[in-house]
Amino acid sequence: MENHVIEWGQLVVFYLFLAGMSAGTFVTSVFAAYADPERYKNIVRMGSFISPIPVSVGCAILLLDLGRPFHFYNLYRTVQWTSPMSIGSWLLAIFIVISSIRAYTFFPEQWKIVKLPFEARIRGATGLVGLPIALGVGIYTGILLGAIPARPFWNTPLLAELFLFSALSTGVATLLLICSLNPMRSPESTKSHEHKFLLSFDIVLITIEIFIIIPIILHSQLSALSIRESIFVILGGPYTVVFWVGTVLCGLLVPLAIELFEMSPNFMKKAQTHWNPVLGVTSSVLIIIGGFLLRYVVTYGGQLSGMIE
Amino acid sequence: MSTKNKKRYAFVIEISKCIDCKACMVGCMAENNVPVAHSRNWVHQKGPNGVYPDLGMSFEPGNCMHCDNPPCERVCPTRATYKREDGIVLVDKDRCIGCKYCMMACPYNARYFDEEKGVVDKCTFCVHRIEAGLDTSCVHTCMTGARTFGDINDPNSDVSKLLAMNEHHVKLSSAGSGPAIFYIY
Ligand code: SF4
Ligand code: SF4
Numbered sequence: 230m231e232n233h234v235i236e237w238g239q240l241v242v243f244y245l246f247l248a249g250m251s252a253g254t255f256v257t258s259v260f261a262a263y264a265d266p267e268r269y270k271n272i273v274r275m276g277s278f279i280s281p282i283p284v285s286v287g288c289a290i291l292l293l294d295l296g297r298p299f300h301f302y303n304l305y306r307t308v309q310w311t312s313p314m315s316i317g318s319w320l321l322a323i324f325i326v327i328s329s330i331r332a333y334t335f336f337p338e339q340w341k342i343v344k345l346p347f348e349a350r351i352r353g354a355t356g357l358v359g360l361p362i363a364l365g366v367g368i369y370t371g372i373l374l375g376a377i378p379a380r381p382f383w384n385t386p387l388l389a390e391l392f393l394f395s396a397l398s399t400g401v402a403t404l405l406l407i408c409s410l411n412p413m414r415s416p417e418s419t420k421s422h423e424h425k426f427l428l429s430f431d432i433v434l435i436t437i438e439i440f441i442i443i444p445i446i447l448h449s450q451l452s453a454l455s456i457r458e459s460i461f462v463i464l465g466g467p468y469t470v471v472f473w474v475g476t477v478l479c480g481l482l483v484p485l486a487i488e489l490f491e492m493s494p495n496f497m498k499k500a501q502t503h504w505n506p507v508l509g510v511t512s513s514v515l516i517i518i519g520g521f522l523l524r525y526v527v528t529y530g531g532q533l534s535g536m537i538e
Numbered sequence: 539m540s541t542k543n544k545k546r547y548a549f550v551i552e553i554s555k556c557i558d559c560k561a562c563m564v565g566c567m568a569e570n571n572v573p574v575a576h577s578r579n580w581v582h583q584k585g586p587n588g589v590y591p592d593l594g595m596s597f598e599p600g601n602c603m604h605c606d607n608p609p610c611e612r613v614c615p616t617r618a619t620y621k622r623e624d625g626i627v628l629v630d631k632d633r634c635i636g637c638k639y640c641m642m643a644c645p646y647n648a649r650y651f652d653e654e655k656g657v658v659d660k661c662t663f664c665v666h667r668i669e670a671g672l673d674t675s676c677v678h679t680c681m682t683g684a685r686t687f688g689d690i691n692d693p694n695s696d697v698s699k700l701l702a703m704n705e706h707h708v709k710l711s712s713a714g715s716g717p718a719i720f721y722i723y
Contacts, residue, residue: 236638236651296636296656303616303633314639315615378713379609379645453712536645536710 235532240294245370245524246399247287248321249392250517252367253400255280255328259356259363261426272423274335275407276400281328284366288321313376317369324362331355367396370524374531382459382534383527385448391441395520398434401427402484402516409509421501424509428492428502431516435485442477459534467533468526476526480519484512545624546691547604547663548718550700555684556581556597565679566601569664576650578602578661579676598721599684600709601676602627602648602661606716610640610649618657624689625718626663634658645713663687690718 258276261269292298305322309315334345334352345351371392374383405427449460463472491503491512558581566578579601586593604627611619611627618633619640629640634657641649641658649660664674668687672678677685688697697720700706706720 236641296638296651296653296658297634300633300635303618303635306633307615307617309615309617311612312615312639314613314637318615374642377609377613377642379643455712532642535647536713538710 235529237528237532238294239525240290242521242525242528244287244291244294245373245392245528246521247283247290248366249370249396249520249524250399250403251280251282251284251287251328252324252363253397254283254403255324255331255359255363255400256367256397257400257404257427257430258331259360260430262356264426269423269426271408272404272426275404277328277331277335279332279403279407280363280400281325281332284321284328285325288325313369313373317366317373320362320365320369324359324366327355327359327362331359364393367393370396374527377531379536380459380531380534381453381455381536382462383531384456385445387441387445387448388527391438391445391523394434394437394441395523398431398438399517399520401431401434402513402520405431405509406513406517409506409513421504424504425492425495425502428488432485432488432492435481435488435516439481439485442481455535455537458537459531462530462533463526466530468530471522472526472530475522476519479515480522481516484515484519487512487515544691545689546718547625547668548688548690548697548720549601550686550688550697550706550720550722551599552684552686552700552722553596553598554723555682556599557682558583558595558597559681561679561681562599562676562685565675566661569667569675570662572659573650573652573654576652576659578648578650578659596723599676600646600648600719602644602663603646603709603715603717603719604661604663605718607714609643609645609713609715613639613643615639626665627660628662628665629658629660631655631657631659645710645715646717 254276258273258280261272261276266273292301295301304315304318307315308319331352334348368389371389375385375388378384408424408427446460449456462468487508491508493503495502560581563577563579563581566572570578572578579599582598582600583595584598585595587596588594604625606625608621608627611621615637616633616635618630619627620630621627636651636656636658638651638658641651649658652659667674674687677687686696686700688695690697690701692698700722701720704722706722708717708720
């Protein structure tokens with residue numbers, strides 16, 4: 230009860246962050262495909278391309294963090310319905326398979342070693358099945374921590390929501406970043422409607438995140454003593470600055486302002502968005518860093534919290 | 539076998555008897571080969587309590603509470619952590635992958651990570667000793683008799699008698715884990 234040791238460190242933070250980012254790019258890609266696969270061609274393709282990569286790296290990192298990495302298969306010898314980690318391990322495995330297949334269908338023809346039959350249908354199916362799985366991965370990263378009553382700082386259902394929307398936002402930001410750096414831009418495409426699609430989606434996501442953080446803070450003040458005490462880690466405690474300056478200001482408010490500015494011509498008159506790669510890179514990098522810091526603060530802060538008599 | 543005959547092992551700890559000598563900790567480390575940096579049991583210092591000049595300190599020994607409804611077991615993804623019929627919660631070292639999730643879930647911070655073996659470990663209620671008809675090591679070493687071990691389903695056991703005669707409490711009852719260490723103040 231008295232001694233608090235950090236047992237889950239940087240590697241877990243990286244893993245939570247990377248899994249979320251993958252889920253985000255996947256969901257964005259599928260949404261774009263449902264909206265209009267032709268119009269948002271680059272988003273659909275890029276999102277699908279990228280989505281298996283961060284999560285695979287994240288899982289490799291997680292394995293390294295286990296006490297006995299070579300026994301990880303024990304996770305797959307059972308399904309424990311009451312253990313978020315067990316459910317999460319299965320979700321991740323399924324997600325990696327589905328997102329990899331989907332990514333494969335978007336490979337340029339010359340890269341494809343095996344030709345898939347019914348490629349268009351397989352692609353559609355991976356989107357349909359993968360969407361709930363990807364959302365599940367995003368939610369699971371929050372429930373993993375949120376379902377632990379022994380750590381009051383984590384123990385709110387809002388944490389799963391926060392992690393999900395933050396995951397989606399880091400996914401969108403990854404695509405925005407690529408869209409801004411734009412290695413393979415087809416002349417006009419990413420400038421206008423695709424840029425607008427990503428921007429509007431992200432503005433919604435960040436706004437939701439802000440409205441999740443506000444009740445978390447308010448609620449904790451009105452809750453049981455353990456929870457009230459635990460919120461100290463971000464209200465005066467060791468992670469106050471990282472949280473308020475890193476996550477909230479630099480990771481949410483500043484990028485939101487930039488994105489609103491980029492969208493502004495669109496609000497007033499039916500003009501295009503501001504297209505400025507510098508702004509695009511700045512806001513997307515800030516969102517990505519902010520998403521990482523959010524998981525850092527939550528993972529570490531929660532381990533400092535404990536129940537009080 | 540009816541549930542009445544089922545054993546339920548538990549500790550009763552009499553706080554007023556503990557003098558903070560930590561012999562239980564040393565005894566446990568030796569008995570169970572606990573890695574040097576860790577300990578399976580503890581003595582928490584409480585106080586000073588009271589108003590000057592009537593000040594006092596109390597000491598609260600503890601170890602894994604072998605909960606009725608153990609959160610550590612609930613979250614374990616590999617079924618490495620399990621609860622026996624007699625209430626003893628153990629870690630199967632062959633199944634454990636060292637993910638440390640159970641350490642997050644235990645409200646009492648009763649678990650530690652054994653770096654050498656790469657698995658999580660904790661108090662076993664000295665299962666090897668009680669199965670041989672002995673007391674647990676900490677009970678055996680305690681020179682003031684602050685710790686009592688036994689079957690609370692047996693009305694004639696020492697623990698049952700102590701509980702019947704004294705007001706008792708469990709730690710962090712709000713966690714709802716049903717701890718099997720009962721404290722008498
Ligand atoms: S005290 Fe902790 S480790 Fe022991 S059974 Fe309860 S939750 Fe599990
Ligand atoms: S560290 Fe071992 S006992 Fe604990 S939750 Fe993970 S697999 Fe289960």
